[in-house]
Amino acid sequence: MPTARTRVVREPHRASYDRETVYRILDEGFLCHIGFAVDGQPYVIPTSYGRKDASLYIHGSAASRMLRQMQKKDDQTKEAAPVCITVTLLDGLVLARSVFNHSMNYRSVVILGKATLVDDPQEKLAALRILSEHILPGRWQESRQPNERELKQTSVLRVPIEEFSAKVRTGPPIDDEEDYAFPTWAGVVPLEIKAGTPIDDARLLPGKEVPEYAKHYTRRGWERA
């Protein structure tokens, strides 16, 4: 159920408060934009994320301004500052007959919450693996694993997926009835993030072929392993 803060006001028919819808969007994307405020000034920073059940994980350098800011406790409430995490998947340009009815097809999720530092070493390592597998399933086990020093340099935060909403637009343009006679093309230009041919690193060891997970990389229709 939406809260007063997550209820979609504009075009409420595009809103969804269904956990399954939200998870599907979160699992297809891997880039989020995190909003946090410092002295009343909001900042919006892009970063990757991973999901397990009702937890969203983000990570970064322990020295990151954003991660430190997100953990900062309020002097009075002793709670972490509220954040907003938004994930947007862009699916197409919607060309109507009228300028006014032009739109985009998209799926987006907005999550409000507070971040917690993951300090248990086992949970931290598991979260890093979730982040890695979320972006590129199969890569973790083929890479050199994190060592103590690297784990120390990395912070992992967990944000619960509790207060959220999704907004989705699909389908053709919707024109005013009298505009259907207007003589112009109308329809949808589908958009999708596509992977190109992988580029070998210049210092690749001999015989190392591009792995399957990098060769046919796609997010569309992506299913959690």
Next chain:
Amino acid sequence: MPTARTRVVREPHRASYDRETVYRILDEGFLCHIGFAVDGQPYVIPTSYGRKDASLYIHGSAASRMLRQMQKKDDQTKEAAPVCITVTLLDGLVLARSVFNHSMNYRSVVILGKATLVDDPQEKLAALRILSEHILPGRWQESRQPNERELKQTSVLRVPIEEFSAKVRTGPPIDDEEDYAFPTWAGVVPLEIKAGTPIDDARLLPGKEVPEYAKHYTRRGWERA
């Protein structure tokens, strides 16, 4: 020059405070994430934008909660609330030998500022045209133009591009020297937003062919008309 608020702290070698770099990123993208705070709670909402010179324009329904919130004057200062506008272009997954050195190639811009309502009717119409041309050059003149009622239902806001920074990562993975012997593939999986084949609207007038601007839509290497 960066301010204390826009100076990039992490990996400062990736930062740019150069207006031309920022404009190139803004002109290739068309989706931004806007951050604003209400009672201390940040919100991050995706929307399209257009640029002309040092002004960023956004638009939406006059009833939009975000647009109303962005114009709201502070009781004391009589100024609009501060916002943050972030544009992120994702260029690739960077696969290093170590989990720790995995990264992404990206170009992002963060703008801090305050929004002003564009209320002059001529500037408003011009701004709507800028927004439309920014996303799909050529479409404006082939569409039914906005009428009085539609203009009234639409709000346009201007945010000055004054306090900003860009952050850019390009190129191959950078591994620790001792990891170059680790036996795994390494390199970059390039990512790009690609347009698919346009989908005709079901009520298209006979003989209306897909226009060139919709047929070969691309953002990469996009140059302002």
